[in-house]
Amino acid sequence: MSPAMRWILIIVAVIVGIISVLGWRFLAAAGYFTAIKQEVVAQCTTIPSPPGPEDIQIDRKRGLAFVSAYDRRAAMAGHKGVRGGIYTIDLTAPEGQWALHPVTASEPADFRPHGISLYVGADGSRRLFAVNHPAAGGHTIEIFDVAADGMLTHVKTVADPLLVSPNDVVAVGPETFYATNDHGSTGPTRQMIDDLLLKRNSDIVYFDGKSMRVVASRLSFANGINVSADGKSIYATEMLGLALHVYKRDPMTGDLVPSDYTPLGSGVDNIDVQEDGSLLIAAHPKLTSLISHGSDPRKPSPSQVIRVELAPGGGGRAGTIYLNLGQDISGASVAAGYGDLMLIGNVFDPKILVCKQSKEIKAF
Incomplete structure (x- = not known):
């Protein structure tokens, strides 16, 4: 030779x-090598919905759930006319009558909502914030006024070069918010390479009502984000980092300082902060199955709900309260708590599950 x-x-x-x-x-x-040996079951019923009810925010004082949905499979297939919407569920009605009602504003006309956040002001006024991925390209955060019946009126569009690939948003004021960028690059090819390399180039940005800046970085597919009831902590998930991050928040400047980190061992998605301060986090135990499910609805993707009970000063406990192989619901992306119930949305399919919340936390 x-x-x-x-x-x-x-x-x-x-x-x-x-x-x-x-x-x-x-x-x-x-999660390709993850073996799910046993499901964690719950008593559930199904609510029909438009395809892809990806995020759910509950106004617990009014008993109203807001649902963000659009047909991602149709959009992935190249259909330009796909317009998503915001819907409400009247949770004060008998549970058997729960149904989705459209409250979407006519603006913007090019509307494909992703993560959403409800802001309630000290005077009781309400605004809904939504990540938008217009078919024409680019990304925005849309801000809506919320009427007493839940109907939305468009107020403002926020666009900025730092909104590289926004996934979720949490409002902390009538025009201020944090948003996660799940990638630090644009274009499906570059983002796929980033994922394969597990690059830590996603971040969290903060908009103070006038300008936007990065306040947390070096994340691996930053996904869900939410804020504590007192506004002093920000919670964010890393889908490929399989973890929950907790940041101390300076309400005056918006700055974030890392304060806690919890590996959760699953592809964590959206976060709901319950009235008792615990977190419900939807998760994808097998992200490879989620990818397959996106292109073929006949291939199920396991769904998981994790409850995190944070302890003062750091730490706490976390575990699974729901785990399904995908027959009941595939690709669960959000679990929003309402009393002893939780509403589980998903990325692609036309359904929402309403399940009893287990009081028992199980290791996964």
Whole structure:
């Protein structure tokens, strides 16, 4: 064998080795090797919905749930005319009568909502914030006034170059908010490469009503975000980092300081802060199955709900209160608590589950 051929074989072997290691790292993070041995069941009923009820925010004082939905499969197939919407569920009605009612404003005309957040002012006024991925391109945060019956009126569009790939939003004022960027790059090819490399290039941005800036960085697919009832803590999930981050928040400046970190071992998605301060986090135990489910609805994707009970000063406990292989609901993206119930939404399918919340936390 010539020296040149020997070097070529060495280089090829090194490249194959690197690709194998990177592939193994990604598959491990995406849950490909995760074995689900036993489901954690709950008593559930189903509410029909438009496809893709990805996020749910509950106005507990009014007994009204806001649902963000659009048909992602149709959008992925290239259908330009897909317009999503915001819907409400009147939770004060008997549970058997719960249904989705459209409250979407006519503006913006190009509206494909993702994460949403409800802000309630000291005077009782309400605003709904929504991440928007217009078909025409770019990303925005849309702000709506909420009427007493839940109907929305468009107030403002926030666009900024720092909204690279927004996923979720949490409002902390009538025009101020935090948003997660799940990627630090644009375009499906570059984002796929980022995911395969498990690059920590996603971040959290803060808009103070006039300008936007990055307040937390080096995250691996930042996803859900929410705020504590006292406004002093921000919670954020890393889908590929499989973890929950807790930040101390300066209400005057909006600055965030890391204060706690909890590995959860699953592809964590949206966060709901319950009245008792506990967190409900929807999760994807097998992200590879979620990808398959997105292209083929016949392939189920396991769904999980994790409850996190934070302790003062840090720590606490976390565990699973719902786990399904995907037959009941695939690709659960949010679990919003209402009393002893939780409303579970998903990324693609036309349904919402209403389930009893288990009082028992189980290890996964």
